[in-house]
Amino acid sequence: xxxxxxxxxxxxxxxxxxxxxxxxxxxxxxxxxxxxxxxxxxxxxxxxxxxxxxxxxxxxxxxxxxxxxxxxxxxxxxxxxxxxxxxxxxxxxxxxxxxxxxxxxxxxxxxxxxxxxxxxxxxxxxxxxxxxxxxxxxxxxxxxxxxxxxxxxxxxxxxxxxxxxxxxxxxxxxxxxxxxxxxxxxxxxxxxxxxxxxxxxxxxxxxxxxxxxxxxxxxxxxxxxxxxxxxxxxxxxxxx
Numbered sequence: 001x002x003x004x005x006x007x008x009x010x011x012x013x014x015x016x017x018x019x020x021x022x023x024x025x026x027x028x029x030x031x032x033x034x035x036x037x038x039x040x041x042x043x044x045x046x047x048x049x050x051x052x053x054x055x056x057x058x059x060x061x062x063x064x065x066x067x068x069x070x071x072x073x074x075x076x077x078x079x080x081x082x083x084x085x086x087x088x089x090x091x092x093x094x095x096x097x098x099x100x101x102x103x104x105x106x107x108x109x110x111x112x113x114x115x116x117x118x119x120x121x122x123x124x125x126x127x128x129x130x131x132x133x134x135x136x137x138x139x140x141x142x143x144x145x146x147x148x149x150x151x152x153x154x155x156x157x158x159x160x161x162x163x164x165x166x167x168x169x170x171x172x173x174x175x176x177x178x179x180x181x182x183x184x185x186x187x188x189x190x191x192x193x194x195x196x197x198x199x200x201x202x203x204x205x206x207x208x209x210x211x212x213x214x215x216x217x218x219x220x221x222x223x224x225x226x227x228x229x230x231x232x233x234x235x236x237x238x239x240x
Contacts, residue, residue: 003087003089003092004092004095004096005096006096007088007092007095007097007100008096008097008099009100010096011070011096011101012104015100015104020069021066021104021107024062024065024104024108025107025108025111028058028062028111029108031058032058032111032115033114033115035050036115036118039051040118040122047119047123048112048116048125048133049133049205049206051112051115052136052137052205053202055140056137056140056144056201060144060169060170060173062108063101063105063141063169064144064148064151064162064166064169065162066101066104066148067101067144067145067149067161067165068148068152068158068159068161068162068165069158070097070101070153071097071153071155072153072156072158073158075155075156076156076157076158090232091229093232094149094225094229094232098142098145098146101145101148101149102142105138105145106138106141109134109138129207132207132208132209133207135204135209136204136209139214139217140201140217143197143217144169146221146225146228147165147168147220148165150224150228152165153228153231172195172196172197173196173197174196174198175192175195175196176192176193176194176196176197176199177199180192194216197220200212200216200217201213
């Protein structure tokens with residue numbers, strides 16, 4: 001656990017010693033502010049549900065911008081081989097990088113607190129529903145991050161890792177959405193909704209924490225983690 005936290009701290013230091021983390025969090029906060037202001041002042045909707053449903057969509061671009069460098073940069077510079085010679089396991093490296101990205105995602109969510117305070121001032125939001133939605137967003141972020149890490153580990157080019165990650169996340173999130181289901185035969189709707197990341201988040205955004213949705217996200221994370229570990233073993237064996 002100590003080594004995992006050391007890697008997490010190292011990654012966070014690298015993020016915050018460069019403009020990357022500040023730019024990503026700043027862009028996120030700006031987009032959230034504009035979207036929420038439009039809901040309140042233009043659409044006269046003082047609630048957080050639409051905002052919560054908007055966040056996973058912008059994370060399709062923002063989180064891959066974070067994860068693209070996690071392994072791709074080390075593969076390009078040859079520092080991953082050096083890291084593997086240190087007294088750390090592959091699990092610790094993956095979890096350390098995962099946690100560092102999740103911490104930044106958490107910081108991004110903190111920038112939505114002014115929106116929550118505003119809604120709380122204008123109305124009477126359901127605190128339980130809001131807490132459930134935030135938990136759901138952390139689950140979504142976790143899935144996005146581990147997928148981004150898996151793709152970054154299989155690419156030496158950060159831009160390619162970013163494009164592939166964003167494209168794959170967009171497909172996985174949108175595949176079960178209503179607009180997509182309209183152009184797909186009805187017999188496939190149930191399957192598409194089961195696959196879609198967005199379909200599972202919709203009920204959570206409403207404050208309904210269904211165990212099936214939680215198990216879905218955990219299953220996707222475990223599967224992707226196994227793929228990441230397999231890719232790590234492949235790289236390690238190639239270096240021998």
